[in-house]
Amino acid sequence: MAPVSVSPEEARRRKIVGVNAETVTHVSSTDFPGHYPGEDHAWSLEKFAKDFTVQFHQNSPYESTFSLFPLDASIANAFRRILIAEIPTLAIEYVFIHNNTSIIQDEVLAARLGLVPLTGRLEGLNWMQFYKRPVSDEHDASGGGETERDTAADNNTVVLKLQKECSWAPGQPKEGETDPNVLYINSNVYAKDIEFIPTGRQFKEFPSPDGLIRPVNPDILLAKMRPGQTIDLEMHCVKGIGADHAKFSPVATASYRLLPTIDILKPIVGQEARKFARCFPKGVIGLEQEGEEGEVRAVVRDTMRDTVSRECLRHEEFKDKVKLGRVRDHFIFGVESTGQFESDLLFLESVKILKMKCVRLKRSLANVTR
Template sequence: MAPEPISPEEARRRKIVGVNAETVTNVTSTDFPGHYPGEDHTWSLEKFTQNFSVQYHKNHPHDAVFSLIGLDASIANAFRRILIAEIPTLAIEQVFVHNNTSIVHDEVLAARLGLVPLTGKLEGLNWLKFRKKIINDDTGDAREEEKKDDGATDTNTVVLKLQIECRWAEGIKEGETDPEKLYVNSNVYARHMVFEPQGNQHKQFPEPDGIVRPVNPDVLLAKLRPGQVVDLEMFAIKGIGADHAKFSPVATATYRLLPTIDIMSPILGNDARKFARCFPKGVIGLEDITEEESGMVGGELEGRAGEKKAVVRNTFKDTVSRECLRHDEFKGKVRLGRVRDHFIFSVESTGQFESDRLFLESVAILKMKCVRLKRSLANIMR
C-alpha cells in the first residue's frame, strides 16, 4: 500500500526548528532515505531544482543580503567558509622600509599596510598568478605540503611606493594650533600609496580607474611632524584568507535562519500592544477585528468587533530574542521557530570585489572542489 502524500502542514512542521523559552527542539534534519517508512527522500537534481531558489533583499556594491532557500546546512556553511577563507584577493605581503622616522614602528606600520584593502581592474586582478604555490608529492599526506615562492615577477607581484615628508606650512598665522594648517603632510593616508606598474601591468591595470589602489583612500596610516619621513616600497601578492586574514575578501560573511512566529490564540487589546513591543519594529502589527470575525458564534473573537488584535507582519526583521516567552499572559498563545532550509546571508565586501560577485566566486570554487573529488574517486575506482 502506497503511503499517503504529506500534507503541507506536516511538511512545514518538519522544517521548523522550535525555539522555546529555554530549549531548542527539532534541530536535526529528517529528509533522508529511511527515516520515514514508505517515504522516498533520496536526493535528486529535479527535486532540488524545484525547491531551490535565491532571493535578493539588498544588493549594494559592498553590502548584500540574500536568501538561499531549499539548501542543506552543510552546503550553506560551505559557502560561508569559502567566502571567508578561499576566494583569492590582493594584499601587501612584503614592505621594504628605506626610511621611517615617524613614531610608528616599522613592524606596526607594515602590519597596517598589509591590512589596507586594495582594488583594481577586475580583469587585471584575475590575470595575476599566485606567487606562492602548494607542492604536493601525491602522497595525500598534508604534512608533505609546503609553500614554494616562485619569486617576484610582473605576473604575480604588484609594486606600490609610499614616499612622504612632513614640513612646516608657509604663511602661518600667529597663535595657530591646527596641525592641518601648521604642517604639510601631517597625516599619512592610504591615498599616498602610489602604484608602480611593472612589465605588462600597465595594460592590465590602465589609468586612471583601473590601477591598483586602496579601496578607501582615507585610511589613516601614521601621523608626522616636520622633519619626519616615510619612504617605503611594498610588494602585493594574491593569497587566500586561510593563509592570513588580510587576504579575506569580506569584512563579514554570516547567515541566519528565517524566523517564524505562529500566534496560536488571539492576542487582543493591551496585551496585543505589549506583544508588539516584545519584537523589533515592523515584526508585529495591530489590526481591528472585523465584523465578520466577531460574528462567528462560539469563536474567540465573538462580540469583539473594533478591538485591536496582534498579527504577524514581517518575520524577516525578527531577531528571535524570545522576549515574549518571558510573560505569563502569552504562554500557549505564541510559538517561535526558524525555517531549517531558509538561510539569510549577509555579505559585506572589503571592496576588492562587489558583494554579489563574491557569492558567485564561492559557487565556482565549490564546483571546482566537486570536480576534483569526482576525479579522485574515478582514479580510486580504476
C-alpha cells in the same frame, strides 16, 4: 507499499526548529531515507534544481543580503567558509622600508599596510597569478633547504610606493595655533598617498584612472608625522587566500541565520496586542483594527526582521498564544565585502570554488576505483 503522501502542514512542521522559553527542540534534520516509513527522501539532483531558490533582499556594492532555500546546513556552511577563507584576493605581502623616521615602528607600519583593502580592475585581478613563496627547511618535504620560488613579474606582483615627508607650513602661524593641519604639511599619512607603479602588461590590465590598483577607502589613516620625519617605502602585493592570512579575506563578515517563524495560535487583541508588538523589533508585528469600532489585533508582518529574542515568552499573558521557531533549511546570508569584489559577485565566486572542489573529488574517486 505505495509512498505515503505528506500534507503541506506536516511538511512545514517537520522543517521548523522549535524555540521555547528555555529550550530549542527538533534540531535534527529528518529529510533522509528511512526516517519516515514509506516515504522516499533520497536526494535527487532534478528535485534540488527544481526547488532551490536564491532570493536577494538587499544588494549594494559593499553589502548584500540574500536567502538560500531549501538547502542543507552543510552546504550553507561550505559557502560561508569559502567566502571567508578561499576566494583569492590581492593584498600587500612584502614591505621594503628605505627610511622611516616616524614614531611608528617598521613592523607595526608594515602590518597596518598589509591590512589596507585594495581594489582595481576586476579583469586585471583575475588575470594575475599566485606568487610561489619559498618553503623553509622545516616545511620542505625534500629536506634540501628553500625550494625555488617565482621571480617577481608583472603577472604575479603589484608594486606600490609610499613617500611622504612632513614639514612646517609656509608663513607665520597665528599666535596660539595648535591645529596640526594648519601648522604642518603631510602631518597625516593616508591610504590615498599610496602610489601604484605599473609594469609590463599591468598598463593594459589596470588602465588609468578607474582601473588602477588603489586602496578601497582612501581616508584610512596610516601614520602621523611631525616636521623632519619621513616615510619612504615600497610594497609588493600578491594574491592569496584568507586561510593563509586574514588580510586576504575578501569579506569583512560573512554569516547566515535561519528564517524565524512566528505563529499566533490565539487572537491577541487590545492592550495585549500593543504589548506583544513591543516584544519584537519594529516592523515584525503589525496592528490591525477589527472593523471601524473594533479593537486592534496583532498580526505577523515581517518575520525576517525578527531576532528570535524570546521576549514574548517571558510574559504570562502570551502563554499558549504564540509559538516561535526557525525554518531549518532557509538560510539568510549577510555578506559585507571589503571592496575588492562586489558583495553579490563574491557569492558567485564561492559557487565556482565549491564546484571545482566537487570536480576534484569526483576525479580522485575515479582514480581510486580504477
